[in-house]
Amino acid sequence: MQLEHYISDLLYRYECVAVPNFGAFLSQRISATVHESTNAFYPPKKSLAFNEQIQTNDGLLARYIADVENISFETATEKIAKRVKSLKSHLIEGETLAFENIGDLKLNSEGKIAFSPSYHLNYLTDAFGLSQLVSPAVTREVYKQEVEAIEKVIPITVTAEKRKTKHYLKYAAVAFIALTLSGFVVSHYHMNDIAAQNEVAQEEASAQLDSKIQEATFIISNPLPSATLKVTKQTGNYHIVAGAFRVEANSDKKVEQLKAEGFKARKIGVNRYGLHQVAYATYEDRFEALSALNAVRKTSNSDAWLLVKQLD
Structure with missing residues (x-):
């Protein structure tokens, strides 16, 4: 044994x-x-x-x-x-x-x-x-040290002689501030105008939509008879797990593959790590589930395991 x-x-x-x-x-x-x-x-x-x-x-x-x-x-x-x-x-x-x-x-x-x-x-x-x-190491501290080293080697200074010979810089700064303020005022006015136009267009579109809905409202005098479909739902707390997948499309393919092999396969939800779990089948009886698990391990998947959980 x-x-x-x-x-x-x-x-x-x-x-x-x-x-x-x-x-x-x-x-x-x-x-x-x-x-x-x-x-x-x-x-x-x-x-x-x-x-x-x-x-x-x-x-x-x-x-x-x-x-x-x-x-x-x-x-x-x-x-x-x-x-x-x-x-x-x-x-x-x-x-x-x-x-x-x-x-x-x-x-x-x-x-x-x-x-x-x-x-x-x-x-x-x-x-x-x-x-x-x-994961590769984060090197932002190294970059910070390199920048500090460059600043020490090439300091940015303005001497008194340069300030005396370049009076136009002061006037250029004043002109730049004036242009910035005027641009902000114009932009603010333009944005308000666009918002008002959008609000009017939205009201017109809503009115047209209400009119279309009223015209399309009708009553079927002779409806078709209702159809009753019988769906068999697997119940139980014992699930034989075949695998878990990060991509949901892969879990759907696994379900179809297991169904083609004759299993009552289905998806049993997403675990706490976001993986989509697929089960061979679900059982209400623990002894029946253990017997089925032993058969699956011998014939199909030696890594299959039993999940005991009540599904919503």
Whole structure:
């Protein structure tokens, strides 16, 4: 039994997945971060950790395995215990346990289990479809320093001799101010005149529109009979997610593709990051949804996952 696959499924929805008599895998939400030296933007995610002290059986893992494999809770518990015994024997022999998309486990010098998390998969469903982004550094401070250096080398000054020989500059400044004020007055008058003309034209257009609407008003004396269409709407809170798309047109294409393959595909809304989510189908029964998810992963998409959410 590949125990890590079931643990990986549960980490999407739970913050603690305990393996009886072995330890617990813990997840914690981390906000988006920016690397100062590389200018890389990392989306929010769930960080993984392992606690060997938590070994109690809360029944979560056994119930999930029993639902997926359609076996009893007792049988699932026995399979977990058998797998744990095998894992411990490998650790004692000095081997490293590689749990796909979760991390590596091995014994340290003190005989404790050391865990190295994997970063290949983001278990935060809200960040589904988001990837790392690298932005070029902003260099406006460098430009500011260059300008300051130029001002120090080439200062702008006006000596007393230049002021005595260029009296016309004073009169030119006065003329410039006078022209600016007169232009402002003329422009203000012109704008007011245009606004008044626009208001009159708008009133005339509204009157003509009202007249046309009155002439076009009519009554159908013999209307067609009403038609009743029966539409089947998918209901339920269990959705098998096929993917999430930044462009809505791509999500529409995905829906049509899945419908052509025989799925009852549909769009299930936009998540908090603006991605359009597409589902293979929606189910009211949790056991039926888990069985369908297992079938989709085996035949179509190994990355499909189950979203438990009540849609509006």
